[in-house]
């Protein structure tokens with residue numbers, strides 16, 4: 001994982017490298033570091049922990065130089081301490097790396113055998129020593145780098161600076177993204193366009209296997225065979241400054257509260273409220289004829305895909321399968337003739353989701369991506385994109401990205417249902433009208449924040465928490481449990497309510513809060529029976545439903561929250577919000593780092 005940035009410039013770089021790293025912190029925050037050249041010699045500053053530690057170190061011990069590289073780490077090989085922090089440097093080269101060098105053990109033995117001393121436990125340090133050995137053999141930096149690249153197995157994006165070369169930055173990518181930004185008399189290199197946005201909007205994305213020799217005036221790009229190659233320059237969207245918390249104590253809460261707005265922004269792109277009809281950009285498959293949709297994603301996006309399966313099967317009558325990307329990609333599944341792949345990803349950079357997308361492309365499946373970052377690798381490699389308009393999501397636990405993913409997928413279900421004749425214009429209008437109501441109803445749900453904060457006092461002391469639901473509420477139960485685990489570190493499980501009696505009911509006693517998500521829908525009675533079963537065994541049920549549902553089960557539930565009554569079609573979008581709030585308030589009570597929970601990263605760019 002990790003984020004990397006490089007500047008070959010005219011002016012001092014340390015401050016700007018640090019700013020770039022702030023924009024890359026979503027890729028990991030186990031440690032951070034930068035290296036610059038001062039009078040041609042490599043100097044580094046590295047610090048364990050979040051970027052703030054590096055920032056303080058730089059205040060105490062500033063780093064001069066007009067060329068340098070920076071790194072923010074999510075540890076894969078070697079614990080997150082200063083020694084394992086990047087940049088890894090020898091006297092001749094400093095390297096930052098995103099990815100995993102799979103053959104590092106063999107290479108390590110080789111460079112140690114040739115007299116090099118390695119300090120860290122990382123897979124990266126070996127790259128610095130390998131390049132150094134080639135430099136000592138008399139190769140110039142580009143040739144030494146190319147020779148080393150040919151020896152590396154695995155996935156990587158690399159940036160290197162060389163002692164004595166104040167106008168030379170080298171970047172290379174295989175498997176992990178890397179972009180060059182073109183400035184005026186300066187050039188930049190970074191993991192994504194977001195990190196580079198304040199420096200320049202003119203971006204060249206390196207392709208698989210590319211490597212580039214960058215000076216302050218130019219970039220020369222080579223392919224994996226070493227042949228010079230041209231890559232186009234694109235203009236990225238203007239970027240906002242680094243997002244602010246807007247008066248909220250955490251980004252996560254701010255993003256939860258933005259949901260009425262961003263769901264509305266997303267709906268405006270696809271739904272005409274006057275005609276109550278839905279239209280999408282051209283799809284890469286014919287929804288009337290597609291035989292099977294394969295929906296693949298990771299984490300929270302996977303639960304959005306899971307809700308979509310219920311919609312696409314139940315409303316549009318399209319056979320669907322939904323899978324976790326890391327499982328799907330190695331399953332060796334034959335994909336259906338006339339089938340299509342839908343990937344869902346906030347960042348558009350998740351390594352497993354990207355690999356699943358490439359797998360589908362290799363199987364000649366048309367590919368559609370639901371993504372939040374339009375310049376992302378997944379967006380660029382898919383045949384078509386349906387964009388979520390969530391805006392930048394900073395909190396590691398996904399909130400507004402999830403509900404906007406659901407919004408887009410709901411639109412897809414309506415369009416596909418119409419194309420297949422599974423619904424008529426009248427039903428389309430009803431479903432579209434229900435969607436158009438969502439922003440206002442989401443604002444109503446947020447009015448229950450204080451009540452949910454009170455309930456977090458019941459959850460915070462628990463060791464285990466169960467979340468139950470049926471149908472689309474089952475996916476929300478899973479998402480609720482994931483949210484709680486991610487940020488409060490309480491063990492939580494989401495379960496299909498009907499499956500409770502096949503095992504998890506054995507866990508139920510007074511110490512295990514059971515959160516039930518059950519809007520009034522055709523499955524309500526079934527879930528109600530399961531709640532009775534839990535209550536009969538002393539379970540403490542916290543019940544999220546609408547006024548009617550709450551009225552029917554108030555007596556047996558330990559606590560209830562009556563949300564607005566809505567068309568069951570849109571219920572999962574709205575019921576996502578209270579589970580987000582419950583996880584948030586519980587995490588705050590427990591004092592965990594809500595926006596940057598331990599061991600996690602916002603974008604998982606390793607498999």
Ligand code: G6P
Pocket residue numbers: 298299300301302344345346347348349350353396397398600601602603604
């Ligand atoms: C990480 C994040 C999750 C996210 C998942 C998938 O685990 O912490 O919040 O749901 O990655 O990310 P993506 O960017 O593909 O949606």
